[in-house]
Amino acid sequence: MFNSRVSGILLHPTSLPSPFGIGDLGDDAYQFVDFLAECDQQIWQILPIGPTGFGNSPYLSYSALAGNPLLISPQKLHEDNFLTESDLASLPGYPSAKVDYDLVIATKIPLLKKASENFKAVATKKQLADWEEFCDRHQDWLDDYALFMAIKEAHDGKGWHQWDSDISSRQPKAIAEWTNRLSEAIFFHKFMQYQFFSQWKKLKSYANEHGVRIFGDIPIYVAHDSADVWSNPDIFCLDEETQEPALMAGVPPDYFSATGQLWGNPVYNWKELLKTDFKWWIKRVEGILEYVDIIRIDHFRGFEAFWAVEQGETTAMNGEWMKAPGAEFFKLLKQQLGELPIVAEDLGVITPEVEALRDQFEFPGMKILHFAFDSDRANPFLPFNYVNRNCIVYTGTHDNNTTIGWFYDRSEEAQANVIDYLGGACPEGVNWALIRLAMGSVANAAIFPLQDILGLGTEAKMNTPSYAEGNWDWRYQPEMLSSDPRSHLKHLTYLYGRMPIR
Secondary structure, three states: OOOOOEEEEEOOHHHOOOOOOOOOOOHHHHHHHHHHHHOOOOEEEOOOOOOEOHHHOOOOEOOOOOOOHHHOOHHHHHHOOOOOOHHHOOOOOOOOOEOOHHHHHHHHHHHHHHHHHHHHHHOOHHHHHHHHHHHHHOHHHHHHHHHHHHHHHHOOOOOHHHOOHHHHOOOHHHHHHHHHHOHHHHHHHHHHHHHHHHHHHHHHHHHHHOOOEEEEEEEOOOOOOOHHHHHOHHHEOEOOOOOOEOEEEEEOOOOOOOOOEEEEEEOEOHHHHHHOOOHHHHHHHHHHOOOOOEEEEEOHHHHOEEEEEEOOOOOOOOEEEEEOOHHHHHHHHHHHHOOOOEEEOOOOOOOHHHHHHHHHOOOOEEEEHHHOOOOOOOOOOOHHHOOOOOEEEEOOOOOOOOHHHHHHHOOHHHHHHHHHHHOOOOOOOHHHHHHHHHHOOOOOEEEEEHHHHOOOOHHHOOOOOOOOOOOOOEOOOHHHOOHHHHHHHHHHHHHOOOOOOO
């Protein structure tokens, strides 16, 4: 997967600058690619890009394959003549350092609706042909998704299991009636997906042309309130009467939470998936690979065994490990799609069986430096314990504090342990000292949250696991990418042999 030593940046697109209140696929995204290329970074890692619901978590999406409409660039719609300058002239005063999701939704969705109506009136023959090709190509998930979203809106946002039984159970007559009744709303949701993926593919092409690969993310689970569960209830563990999750996903008590993490997603009915030769999962991976170059499978250990918590529990403490047919799945996936650019998120409770599954298919694992300093010298996250190069080292991830925040939240004794390992005081800042440590490791890839490149503190943290609100809203401002972090990042990339081979 990595034929040479590389490095890159972790930044979700919502964190990009933009005049529209949330990072999008407009000019600032292209400028970020330019920044990566200028600094000799070859990887842009992102979080899942699906449409989000309550809490705005990219890990709880209404679809495993759809894109987030809030990432569509109104400026690009204007360039395509679907919006006018006057449409973009009366924007509210968005905060520049955070995403105000409610304000963004209130102002951006009406713009997208206007663009949808204008598309019907002014689209060129080529644009109409592209639209039809997109709808045909993605019909197997797009039709269900657009209908799901339209029905959900008609039910004031209620989850699908709260709809009338005929449509929640997808009776053919009800499907036909709702499809006819909501044809305008269905068109709008398809239009948004067409625009999202049109803009995304252009951005990805630009990144690839500049030597940057897109590193995407597949959450192992999907949201219960999603088009996927509504359309494929047999492959999930649902209560037959209520259609709520009979077994909920999560993890037992760990580094992040003393009571574990109860995610609430339904776990998979692997027996049913096995009967179909994992058809849904294979289509999911195939679909994602159209839009990214590398895939991180979040919670990879769930393919060996997963933590299942019965309905009614309020924490993840009372669950049990249940086996999953990961080896069978990855064998079939490889047979159908060839060598796979998959990275295993192998954090948490990792057993020898999970490591064996990862290594059987030669998937790189992850090493987090924030986890390296709180045990003995056998800690697997200390760089001198990396047993091979086939891994990716991070300072921290989106679920960690920033390196500056992490360091100053530690006790004085714990800070001293870090400084001692790093060889004394860090005049360039502890964030750069950990970046330097990662860069110099044997790991094939080293990736850093942009917050660490910018030397930001806890105020720039992206997510706090187990907290449903107050996350995913950090944004950087253009002036932050000044010449200092650019030159220092480029120098360390050269110094530790991670520059592109030209």
